[in-house]
Amino acid sequence: MLCLKKVIAASLTMLAGTSVFADQWDTTLEQIQSQYIVPKYQQFSSSANQLADATDALCAAPSNATLSAAQMAFRQNISDWQQVQWLNFGPVTYFMRYYAYEYWPDKKGVTQRQLRNLSSDPSMMAAPKFWTSASIAVRGMTAIESLLFHGDFNVIQRKSDCEVLEAISRHHAKTTEDVLSQWQQSKATDWIYPEEGASVTPEHLVLEQLVQQWLEHMSVVKDAKLETPIGYKDRPNLKLAEFYRSEASLAVIITNLKAYRALYHVGQPSLYDAASAEQPELAKALEAALSDSLKLALQLPQDYFTGEYSQDKRVALAKPLVRAISNSQTQLTNLVTALGFQIGFNSRDGD
């Protein structure tokens, strides 16, 4: 009998522990949504609207000054985008919005080709349902960047180029407003697919997916944003760097790395707080790895992607940062695995 009591008591303790732990993640997730995702999308939406207004002003009175103002608004908008770029989850996954935001890397020059076609007759963009069938190459920031910075286009002297720019900027602002609105009107748990026999809470499943997105994004930063354009393992092609035309390739990496730290610390309890309670050493190791990555990125010369550096020099400069981002991935994986999250066994195998 005594033995049975002990078993019941132990079971209750375990249940209570599970419940407290679940509540903690519930709160953390709720705060990631309310204090990170929604405010960051608000910023992104706000700067997308400012960009649309700036392109309106540019096309109404084309000049170097209005072009410069539109370019500045564009740089702000892509900076805001970099704070939510890691999150390919929820509203942004519908209607190819995520890939339409940024058609990158555009290895075949599809954006320029499609923009030239649109510029030959901008009135086609006013057709009903144009945007539902338009190529993702001309629906977002990659197209806007081309129109504002690419030598093939001249939004000051060619009215049709500016009309295309206006239409895309307005569409981009509307899309961003829609994504924001959907985040504001839903819970993160609304965006997952329930499965049979789920043994964890929906909040746990969402956090798991957010962490997967975070890990995948670290790979994008390391491989696509840094290694590929500089020729870390192969031939260099600096035109493959993200937003290279607007010379923002290094700035976006730094913004990404800052966003990781912000994400780790947002809310109370934050991911860091919650992780520290369970796995203090691993939580600190991730904190150190994230800080290290950011510090190393900030140490790169500002003209890292645009200056006259040899391939060997760029690779040598990148090596510590590449290692630091890899270490961040390892530390994040170790931490979340120790916390009981499944970040993918078969899904990360690739065979």
Added chain:
Amino acid sequence: MLSRRAFLTSSLAALSIPTWASALPIETNGELFISAFSKSKTAHFIGAFGSNGKLRWSMPLPERAHAPVVHPTYSVIGAVARRPGFYIDFFNPLSGKAIKRITPLTDHHFYGHAVFSKDGLQLITQENHYPTGQGKIVTRRWPDGEVLNEYSSGGIGPHESVLMSDDTLVIANGGLQTHPDNDREIINLETMKPNVTYLSLSDGRLINQAQHEDALHQLSIRHLDVTAQGTVALGFQYHGEPWEKVPLVALSDVKSDHLDYIGMPDHVRTRFKQYCGSVCFDQSGETLAISTPRGGLVAYWDVPSKTFLGVDNCRDVCGLVATKHKHEFILTSGTGKQLISQPRQRKISQINQLAEVHWDNHLKRLDLKI
């Protein structure tokens, strides 16, 4: 290095193992399911579970495995090492007792899949001759393992193959050239050209071959299954851009050089994330199931009409095998789940979930009432 004496002993042991008909464990309900699994980054196993989902046995493996291989008549199953793989370990599926190990040819590695000939006298493996990248089909006499033939697979990267008949092997040449010195780094991304090859096992003759149009050359043909009627289903993995709308599933047959792509709703296609895992027909050949661990779902089609039926949601699902009943499948996932699904009835239920077990990519079934 196995001594000749030990080799002969193990070969004789394999031959003396009883056939299925003489060994029927009641609690398995006449069937056993075999899969590799891992418990951590360094602890890898092969194991068998019954229809109740309980693990009957498990045995450690030197490295992570990918797919099991099942002997058609003798009590033998094997665990094929994950690409680039350097072992196939064989076991008694009822007891888990180790039988023997087969290694690839010199300068070759396995791809994670293998198959026995229908009479069980030959083991057929897909191998990469990594100095040249040439895909090979190697046949070995069972059980002594003596190499009988080395044939060209008809392409690069032969990942999985299935038997269409006693003589015809269907091979998914994935097109990816890799070298084990650099693990899975793809050497030929810009020039890769996957195909499905129909090969004669008696002389290595290429019977037929089908491939994508040039624009889809990065659409790796990776997994496949075949019905009794000879319809082949193919699952693809795309190595191009994540936003490109490429076909992910096709049907093929030995008489056509054309791949018959079958569709799915756009929102489901997006969820696949350009990646198919296991490909599996049900017992009747009328229902096709394809898993996507990256999408966390299994999708189903009606084969005669090529229409999409629906999906089962399951995180990290990949293992997929038909049960003895029509239109019914067992699913396994990296989260340790075993599920049974009847997609035409829209019924799915969890059989079991094993803590700390990550079921690996592929699942096989043994019918113990042969």
